Amino acid sequence: MEAKKPPLIEIKNITKSYDLGGATLEILKGITLTVEEGDFVAVMGPSGSGKSTLMHILGLFDRPSGGEYHIYGQDILSFNDEQTAFLRSKMIGFVFQQYNLLARLTSLENVMLPLIYSNGSDRADKAKELLGSVGLAERLNHHPNQLSGGQQQRVAIARALVNSPKIIFADEPTGNLSSSQAQEIMQILKDLNKKGISIILVTHEPAVAEWAARNIMIKDGQIISDVRKTPLAAADKEIPQIKKTKAGLSLAEIKENFLSAAKFVLINKARSFLTMLGIIIGVGSIIAMLAIGRGAQDSMAQRIKSLGADVVYIMPGLIQINGVSSNTPRKMTIEDAYALKANTDLVDKVDPMVSGSFLAEHNGKNTLTTITGASTAYEELQNATPVYGRFFTNKENDNMSKVCVLGQTVVNNIFGQENPIGQYVRIAGKRFLVVGVLPVKGATGFRDADDIIVVPVNTALKRLTGGIYISSAAIKVKNNKILEAEKFALLTMLSRYRLPVSQVDSFRTRNMADLVTMLETTTSTMTILLGVVACISLLVGGIGIMNIMLVSVSERTAEIGLRKAVGATKNSVLLQFLIEASGLSLTGGILGIIFGVIVSLAVSKVTGWTITVTVFSILLSVGFSAGVGVIFGFLPARKASQLSPIEALRYE
Ligand code: ADP
Ligand code: MG
Numbered sequence: 001m002e003a004k005k006p007p008l009i010e011i012k013n014i015t016k017s018y019d020l021g022g023a024t025l026e027i028l029k030g031i032t033l034t035v036e037e038g039d040f041v042a043v044m045g046p047s048g049s050g051k052s053t054l055m056h057i058l059g060l061f062d063r064p065s066g067g068e069y070h071i072y073g074q075d076i077l078s079f080n081d082e083q084t085a086f087l088r089s090k091m092i093g094f095v096f097q098q099y100n101l102l103a104r105l106t107s108l109e110n111v112m113l114p115l116i117y118s119n120g121s122d123r124a125d126k127a128k129e130l131l132g133s134v135g136l137a138e139r140l141n142h143h144p145n146q147l148s149g150g151q152q153q154r155v156a157i158a159r160a161l162v163n164s165p166k167i168i169f170a171d172e173p174t175g176n177l178s179s180s181q182a183q184e185i186m187q188i189l190k191d192l193n194k195k196g197i198s199i200i201l202v203t204h205e206p207a208v209a210e211w212a213a214r215n216i217m218i219k220d221g222q223i224i225s226d227v228r229k230t231p232l233a234a235a236d237k238e239i240p241q242i243k244k245t246k247a248g249l250s251l252a253e254i255k256e257n258f259l260s261a262a263k264f265v266l267i268n269k270a271r272s273f274l275t276m277l278g279i280i281i282g283v284g285s286i287i288a289m290l291a292i293g294r295g296a297q298d299s300m301a302q303r304i305k306s307l308g309a310d311v312v313y314i315m316p317g318l319i320q321i322n323g324v325s326s327n328t329p330r331k332m333t334i335e336d337a338y339a340l341k342a343n344t345d346l347v348d349k350v351d352p353m354v355s356g357s358f359l360a361e362h363n364g365k366n367t368l369t370t371i372t373g374a375s376t377a378y379e380e381l382q383n384a385t386p387v388y389g390r391f392f393t394n395k396e397n398d399n400m401s402k403v404c405v406l407g408q409t410v411v412n413n414i415f416g417q418e419n420p421i422g423q424y425v426r427i428a429g430k431r432f433l434v435v436g437v438l439p440v441k442g443a444t445g446f447r448d449a450d451d452i453i454v455v456p457v458n459t460a461l462k463r464l465t466g467g468i469y470i471s472s473a474a475i476k477v478k479n480n481k482i483l484e485a486e487k488f489a490l491l492t493m494l495s496r497y498r499l500p501v502s503q504v505d506s507f508r509t510r511n512m513a514d515l516v517t518m519l520e521t522t523t524s525t526m527t528i529l530l531g532v533v534a535c536i537s538l539l540v541g542g543i544g545i546m547n548i549m550l551v552s553v554s555e556r557t558a559e560i561g562l563r564k565a566v567g568a569t570k571n572s573v574l575l576q577f578l579i580e581a582s583g584l585s586l587t588g589g590i591l592g593i594i595f596g597v598i599v600s601l602a603v604s605k606v607t608g609w610t611i612t613v614t615v616f617s618i619l620l621s622v623g624f625s626a627g628v629g630v631i632f633g634f635l636p637a638r639k640a641s642q643l644s645p646i647e648a649l650r651y652e
Contacts, residue, residue, distance in 0.1 A: 057069070093162075261577075314472065403435045560648045
C-alpha cells in the first residue's frame with residue numbers, strides 16, 4: 001500500500017502569549033488546523049482576534065509560545081535559521097497588510113528581491129511577467145512613493161508570487177484595492193490555486209471570502225467554525241524538497257548585498273564622508289609615514305654615495321676651560337690641515353675648507369649663498385666634477401685667482417637660462433670668473449646642497465673671509481679606517497696646539513655615519529609621530545563607522561525584517577552590513593591614499609627628498625582600512641542579523 005502523503009500544513013495546539021508588565025496576554029489559545037495541498041482558505045474574525053498573529057506564525061516570521069507546526073510532516077520549528085529562510089523563500093509567499101515594499105527599490109527590483117535570496121534565474125523576466133499580470137507593466141521603474149496604495153499592494157502580490165511558492169499567505173490582501181481590482185486579484189489567486197498552489201488569506205469582506213473553498217472563523221484566539229464549501233481536488237503525490245541541503249550564500253546574494261550597501265552609502269553622501277574622515281586621516285598618515293621614511297632613507301643613501309663614506313671632517317670646537325666649553329672657538333689653519341697628510345697609512349687626501357655667506361651678483365640679479373673656499377681635492381672628495389666647464393686648478397689656488405664654480409641653484413638664481421661659463425660673478429664686490437657648473441646634489445634635510453659657489457681656498461682667505469683660519473678640513477681616509485683617522489686627526493690637532501688630552505673637545509670630527517644618524521633621528525621621530533596619528537585616527541575612524549552602522553541598522557530595521565521575510569538568512573544580512581561597513585572604510589582608505597600621496601608630495605617639495613609611495617604601503621593601508629571596517633562593523637551587523645523578522649517588521 002502506498003504511504004499517505006502528509007498534509008501541507010499541520011498545526012497542533014498553537015498558542016501565543018505576550019508578557020506585558022507582569023500580566024500575560026494570551027492571543028492564540030490553542031489553534032489546531034490542517035491544510036491540505038491545493039486548499040483555498042479564508043480566515044475571518046473580528047479585529048484583534050489574532051488573525052495576523054496566526055498568519056505570522058504560519059509564515060515563519062514569528063515563533064509560537066507553544067504547540068507544533070509541521071509542513072509535509074516535518075517539524076519545522078526545529079529548523080535552523082538557514083533552513084527556515086529557505087522555507088520562507090521557496091515554499092511561502094507572503095502578502096502583507098501594509099505592502100512592505102523597500103522604498104529605495106523600483107517595482108521591478110522589489111519583485112526581484114526574493115529571487116536573489118532563492119538564487120532564481122531569469123529574475124528580471126519573471127518579475128516583469130508577474131508585474132504585467134497584476135497590471136503594472138507600465139510601472140516597472142517606479143518607486144513605491146510614486147505608486148498608489150493599490151498599486152503598491154499589487155507589487156507586493158507579484159513579489160509573493162515570484163518564487164512560485166507552494167502556499168501563499170495573504171493578510172487582508174484586498175484591503176486597499178477598489179472592488180474591481182480586488183476581483184482581479186482574487187482571480188489571480190484563484191488561478192494560482194487551480195494550478196495547485198494553496199492559499200490562506202485573512203479578510204473581513206464576505207465577498208472576498210466567497211472566492212475561497214473553505215472559511216474559518218476565529219474569535220479570541222480560537223477557531224469557532226471551519227466550513228468547507230467546495231470539495232478539495234486531489235493533489236499530486238510528489239513531496240517537494242523542503243529542507244535545504246546545501247549551505248552558504250549564492251553569488252547573486254553577495255552581489256545584491258554589494259549593490260544595496262553601495263546605494264546606501266551613496267544616498268547618505270555627507271554622512272558617509274564624515275564617517276570616513278577618521279579613516280582618511282589614518283590611512284593618509286600611514287601612506288605619508290612610509291613614503292617619507294622611505295624617501296629619507298633613499299636620499300640619505302644617495303647622499304652617502306655622492307659624498308663618499310670614506311670622508312671624515314675635522315673642525316675646531318670651543319676652547320675648554322676646566323672641562324667646560326667657553327664661548328670662544330678654537331682656530332685651525334691650512335697648515336694644520338695639511339699636517340694630517342703626514343700619516344700616509346690613514347690619510348689619502350686633505351681638503352681645507354672655509355665657508356661663509358655672501359651676496360653673489362650678476363647683471364643686477366643677486367642671491368645670498370654659501371661661498372666655500374676649497375682646494376682642488378674638493379672635486380674628488382665631494383664628487384663635484386663640473387658638468388659644464390672645469391674645476392679650478394692648483395695654480396689658480398696658489399695664485400689666489402678669482403675663479404669660481406657654481407652650484408645649479410646659484411646658476412638658476414642669477415643666470416637663469418644664460419650660459420654662465422666665461423662670465424663674471426661679483427662676490428663681496430670682487431669679480432670672479434665662472435669656470436664651471438657643479439653637478440646637481442639635491443637637498444639634504446632642509447638645506448639645498450646646490451646653493452653654493454666654490455672658490456679656491458687661498459682666494460677665499462685672502463679676498464673674502466680675510467685672515468688665515470679655515471672652517472674645517474675634509475680628509476679622504478685610506479682602507480676605510482674611519483675611526484683611526486678621526487682619532488689621529490684629533491691627536492694631531494691637540495699636539496700642534498700643545499693641548500692635553502683632556503682638551504679633546506677643542507676639536508670635533510664628523511663622518512658620514514654621524515650625519516646619517518642625525519638624519520635618521522629626525523626622520524624616525526617624524527615617522528613615529530605619523531604612526532601615532534595613524535593609529536589614533538584609525539581607531540577613531542573605526543568607532544565612527546561602528547556608530548554610524550548602529551544608526552544604519554536601527555534606521556533599516558523594517559528593511560531587514562522584509563529581507564528576512566522573503567528569504568534572507570542571518571548570514572546574508574550579516575554580510576550586507578559588513579560590506580557596508582568595510583565599503584565605507586575602504587572608500588575612506590582610498591581617499592586616504594590620495595590624501596597621503598598629496599601630503600608626501602608636499603613634504604617632498606619642501607625637503608627635496610624623492611618620495612616613494614610603494615605598492616606595499618598601499619596594500620597595507622587598504623588592508624588596514626578594510627580590517628577596521630570589518631572589525632568595527634561586526635557588532636552592528638550581528639545586531640541586524642539577529643533581529644527576528646516579525647520584530648523587525650513591526651518596528652517603526
Ligand atoms: P488581527 O486579528 O486584527 O489581525 P492581531 O493578530 O494583529 O489581530 O493582534 C491580536 C492581538 O495581539 C491584538 O490585541 C494586539 O494588540 C496583540 N498584539 C499583537 N502584537 C503584540 C505584541 N508584540 N505585544 C503585545 N500584544 C500584541
Ligand atoms: Mg490583522
